Structures are given as C-alpha cells and as structure tokens.
Amino acid sequence: ETGVTQSPTHLIKTRGQQVTLRCSSQSGHNTVSWYQQALGQGPQFIFQYYREEENGRGNFPPRFSGLQFPNYSSELNVNALELDDSALYLCASSPPGTSGGLETQYFGPGTRLLVL
Amino acid sequence: GQQLNQSPQSMFIQEGEDVSMNCTSSSIFNTWLWYKQDPGEGPVLLIALYKAGELTSNGRLTAQFGITRKDSFLNISASIPSDVGIYFCAGQLGGSQGNLIFGKGTKLSVKP
Numbered sequence: 001e002t003g004v005t006q007s008p009t010h011l012i013k014t015r016g017q018q019v020t021l022r023c024s025s026q027s028g029h030n031t032v033s034w035y036q037q038a039l040g041q042g043p044q045f046i047f048q049y050y051r052e053e054e055n056g057r058g059n060f061p062p063r064f065s066g067l068q069f070p071n072y073s074s075e076l077n078v079n080a081l082e083l084d085d086s087a088l089y090l091c092a093s094s095p096p097g098t099s100g101g102l103e104t105q106y107f108g109p110g111t112r113l114l115v116l
Numbered sequence: 117g118q119q120l121n122q123s124p125q126s127m128f129i130q131e132g133e134d135v136s137m138n139c140t141s142s143s144i145f146n147t148w149l150w151y152k153q154d155p156g157e158g159p160v161l162l163i164a165l166y167k168a169g170e171l172t173s174n175g176r177l178t179a180q181f182g183i184t185r186k187d188s189f190l191n192i193s194a195s196i197p198s199d200v201g202i203y204f205c206a207g208q209l210g211g212s213q214g215n216l217i218f219g220k221g222t223k224l225s226v227k228p
Contacts, residue, residue: 004158035216040220040221041220041221042120042122042204042206042218042219042220042221043159043204043216043218044218045216045217090158090159092158105161105216107157107158107159107160108158109156109157109158110157110158
C-alpha cells in the first residue's frame, strides 16, 4: 500500500510568482486536506477536497486554491506569492466513509516552499 | 490563525525519564489528537480521544481528554532515544468539517 506522496520535496520561488504543489493520496483514499506549517509552528488547515469539490476551508485568502482530480490526487495553487508563504505544505488523505475524519488523516512528508 | 496553547515548548529528557506535556484552549473541543513529527516528515497520529474524561494508552504513551473539554495531556513513560521529535496536540471544534487546529508543538530532545 502506497502512502501519501507529495511533489516536489523542495521549491524556491520569488515574490509575486505562482506555485503548484501536488499530492497523491494513499491508495483508496478519496478525501484530501492541505495544511501550511510555518517554521516552529503547528500545521494550519487550508482546505479539504472531497469528490473534486472544496469541502471546508480555513482562514486563507483566495489566492490559495486547489483542485482534486478523478483519481483523488490533488493540487494546491498559490498565486502572487508573498514572503510569509514560505512554509512546509502538508497534504493528508482520508479513506471513504470517514468524511475526512480527523483521526484518519494520513499525512505526506510535505513540500518545503521558500519564497525569496 | 487559531491555535492551541501547548506547553512546554521544549524539554530535554534522559533515557528512562517520564515526560508530560499538555494543551489548553479557550474553546470546547469535540476531539483531541496527539501527533509526533520527525524531521522531514509529516505528523503521525499517536492517540485520538473522543469523550471528556477519556484516558487512552498506546504502549508507553497515555493521553487524557480533559473533563472541561478544553484541555488534554500526553504522558510518555520510560522515555527512549527514539521518542525525540516534536509532539503536537490537535483538536476539532464542534461543527467544523474535517479540519484540525494544532498547537505549536513540544520539542523533545535528549540531554547532552
């Protein structure tokens, strides 16, 4: 069974650019959640996707957007990057029947984004 | 963003010592979870708590859901070197869908 994978592992961008981060959910999982983890902080919920639609959103501006594909993989897009967007971006997937249940979110290793 | 108050921020342990950390919130939570995160990896769930007063163990780890539903603690007994890492508490506010609110973490290190 393949776990949650994310790509790329590291990324450097400059302020104002756009970035796309990718997540492949664990086999059989149909719900994907994204989190931002700044250095020295706990993860903060960005949004969750279920059946290719946004299913809950945290306190992040509209320049943070996402997609979920029919194979349940997901993308996080961030436009007009700001220095404060530098963080570890975590993806977590959940199996069917859990409604993205908390205890069933399996996290990937994250993508570390640095904005210069 | 909203976060839980987790303490201590960091602690040093010697092998064999017991360790205790806790989280508090001004809000009532329906669920408390404890995670461990190693460098370069995502958080891994250790224990999930669903009812006020619940006490749950996972090997040498024990966690409790506070009676007021506004706090939780995690104990690690007889610590070993691989316990080193960052421990996060997380809770879900009633009515929210799927999202977790995390504490800032407790960093566990080995005493030199």
